[in-house]
Amino acid sequence: MPGASGVNVEGSCDALCRTLVSQNGLQRETADISQSVLYTSLMGLLLVADNEKEHLSIGSGRVGLRNIGNTCFLNAVVQCLSHTRSLRDYSLLMSYRDEKFSKEEAKLMEGMFLSPAVPSASYCVFIFLIAPGLPVPAFSQVLSGLWDVNDGDTVVNPRQFYSMFKEAVPYFSGYSQQDAQEFLRFLLDKLHTEINRRPYIRRTGKEPEQKFARFRISEEAAAMWKKHMERDDSRIVDLFSGQLRSSLHCSVCSHYSNTFDVFCDLSLPIPKRGSAGGVTLRECLDLFSQxxxxxxxxxxxxxxxxxxxxxxKRLSIQRFPQVIVIHLNRFTTSRWSISKSTVYVSFPLTDLDLGCYGPVDCGPVLYDLCAICNHAGTVNMGHYTACCSDENGWCFYNDSSVTPVSENQLQTNQAYVLFYQRSNSTTTVRK
Ligand SMILES: [Zn+2]
Structure with missing residues (x-):
């Protein structure tokens, strides 16, 4: 949201100039404020802004979510997203900004909203302001409750958020058990749609496929990504979207071709194992990209x-997301039934290197685990929980109950969806 904060700072800067002018007893027209004064003042402003960010400061995040009838899938996913720092900060910051905007500014934004050439950043704020009945503000509200600095409530009720979500996605109506992974996909998609910076670019069915024969793979991929971003550009995309490359090699004429697809999660197959026990996440990734x-x-x-x-056909990751959601596909649908694999899949808590699944020579691409969504039980009688990391360690989130867990308790054969954040320590060049 660089644009929106820019507007803010500019406004404040103007106000600051007026203050400086009046305090010095100068007329505005004749005011000659030296650059250094302006610079110092601006730095002051930025510091104030920073402090205000601190004021928004947050609680421990160790707050449970009430189960309002078969909603453990929702609770587990929301806890995982709530502990995905970049999304949490974005959500909390937005609700904080809502309060800072006056009606005049909203009106101004309404004007901007209606004009076709709109600076993208103003959308979000506007949508947050005018649409209290949509899932995004409701989602922000749940997160605000979970990160309330007073930790007043030890349990947050997600009812309002859930009912708004169900209204937006009727598929989730009714109180039956739902699949957490499916819910996550719908939720991210819904949040994205609401805060899409380009909501007026309609998807026009099947577009003629572009031929890129003369381009290099990276150029072709970049062109496809650009095309995607022309229609779908939001904080959700910034954080969760990556690009998958599927390369085909014809066995008859040896022709190579590539297709590129945007993904918000990697759904990995789990290799079949005899009684020998577990597999590693790497083996799942190898099978996926085999x-x-x-x-x-x-x-x-x-x-x-x-x-x-x-x-x-071979799949590889062409573009790595900031947050990679890895779905361990434990459920297999056969013609007659759905079965669940309870194979133990071990996974690293830090420094998961996905570089070898990326473009050739892309170097290490490191991720740290921030949350796990678990599924216990059978296909029909299951229960979702989450393990999430915060500054003080890991906690086990079981609906309204929150209990600390040690790192060696995290890996179980119930792990279902893993949330990894790109680690800050590396600065890998994206190709
Ligand atoms: Zn061929």
Whole structure:
């Protein structure tokens, strides 16, 4: 939101200039404020702004969520998102900014909102201001409750948020048990739609596919990403979206081609194991990115042969998101039933290096775990919980109950969705 804070600072700067002018007894027209005074004042302003950010300061985050009827899936996911620092800060900061905007400013923004060439950042604030009945402010409100500095309530009731969410996504109506991963996808999509910086660019069905034969892979990928960002650009995209590359190799004519898809989570298969016990996250990733043979019936059209041919397909990560959501796909749907895998999958808490699944020579791409969504029980009788990390360690979130856990208790065969944040220690160049 650089634009919005820019507006703020500018306004404050103007006010500051007026104050300086009046205190010095100078007329505005004749005011000659030296650059150094302005600089010092501006720094002061920034410090004040920083302090105000501190004031927003937060509690421990160790607050539970009430189960309002089969809503453990929601509680677990919200806790995980609430402990994804960049999203938390964004949500908390927005609710803080709401209060700072006067009606005049809202009106101004309304004007901007209606004009076609709108600076993107003003959207968010405006939408937050005018749409209290939409899930984004309701979501912010839940997070504000969870991070309340007074820790007054030890339990937050997500009822309002949930009912707004269900209104927006009727699929989730009713009080039956839902899949946490599915809920996460719908929620992120809904939040994104509401704060999309480009809400008026309509998706126009199937667009003619661009041919990039003369481009290098990275250029092709960048062009596809740019195209995506022209329609879908929000804080959610900034944080959670990555780009997946699927490369096809025709077995008949040896033609190579690539397609690029945006992802908000990686859904990984779990390798089958005998009684030998667990597998590692790396093995799941290897299986995910392993070359796969496609027969004629399942392969896309080869551009050169101009027909369906046998081919091989390989998935890799072309663009890494800030937060990578890894879904351990424990549920397998067969023709007759859904079964759940309870294989133990071990995963690193820090320094998960995904570099080898990225573009060639992209170097290490490191992530640290910040939250785990667990699923216990069977397909039909399951329960979701979360383990989340904060500054003081890890806690186990089981609806309204919150208990500290040690790091060696985190890895269980119930781990279902893992939330990893890109670690700050590395500055990897994106290709
Ligand atoms: Zn071919």
């Amino acid at each position: 070359e796969e043979k496609l027969d004629k019936d399942n392969s896309p059209m080869c551009e050169r042969c101009n027909r369906h041919t046998e081919c091989t």
